[in-house]
Amino acid sequence: MLATISQQANHSIAQFARPLPYSVDAVWAVLTENDKLQKWMGNLEIIELRKNGKIHFNMNDGTDAFEEIAIIDFIDKEVLAFEWGTDTVRFEVSPTSEGCQLRLIESIHALTEHTAKDLAGWHICLNLLTDLLNGIVHNEFPMDDWQKRYTDYQLLVDNSKA
Template sequence: MDAVRHGVLNRFGEQWTIRFQRELGHPPDRVWSALTDRGELAIWFPTGVVGDWSVGASLSFPFPDAAFPAMHGTVLQLREPRVLEYTWGPDTLLYRLEAGGTGTHLDFVVTLEELGSAARDGAGWHEALDLLETVLDGAQRWPLGQRWAELAPSYRAAFGPDASTIGPPAQWSAPEA
């Protein structure tokens, strides 16, 4: 596994975060579009997104095929095209974009409600960010969850047993490490 692309688990007081950093070969405006455009989100993000991108706005996150109940959230920060933060169910997602090099540095931080979901969510967000890159690059995508089983064992090993107590959706089951 590419350690640079792997999420890093951090503790801040009683809160746990997973931080991902990616170098994307596209300008911030293009990356911003992939983070906020409903059509592009449908390709890489794990749920749909319903609502306005404005601070304080309520969001709804319906799952494809209504596999799970929709989650809800609120837009916390929006500074186009540099910062986007919102709650996604019980978690908080923060995207920071910075122009540099040949494109954009993406700093993505997930603040978790529960440590036990860190390995599951780390593998899921890793795959989602890989899919984001496919959107940006115009490459062929794969069904979300297809690579989760491949990524999950390395996240369980890196994050440890306390961060691995909450498992995946049944359709994404992975062999135990």
């Protein structure tokens, strides 16, 4: 299922919702424990898991280069939000009768040519996260799947601008 994009007064909100048949604890672990996190989002490394803590976005180019990302909101086993360039990304985990609901909400300052790339990337990363919970580990990022989703998100972003 594709994300939805809604317009706010001075920004856009892209929202992914994934019902998962797993406990909040299991989903929180894949979001916040580096050995699991890096299996679905290989660039991220949590350094200080707390509000005003930090995450590294590792370039993974052999140079040890990284960008530091600030954690702007944190509630243990409920909310992890961080800067994403000029935007913000927020993960929310809440229990349901079947497991839990995972929401990824990106607040987007301006819809640009890069927005569809980011949204396609988050879409694939959420698929990888779900696969990891199901016991499937991918050794490579599925670029063919990303390309298909990128096309979908280009259309979605273009329609959201209209």
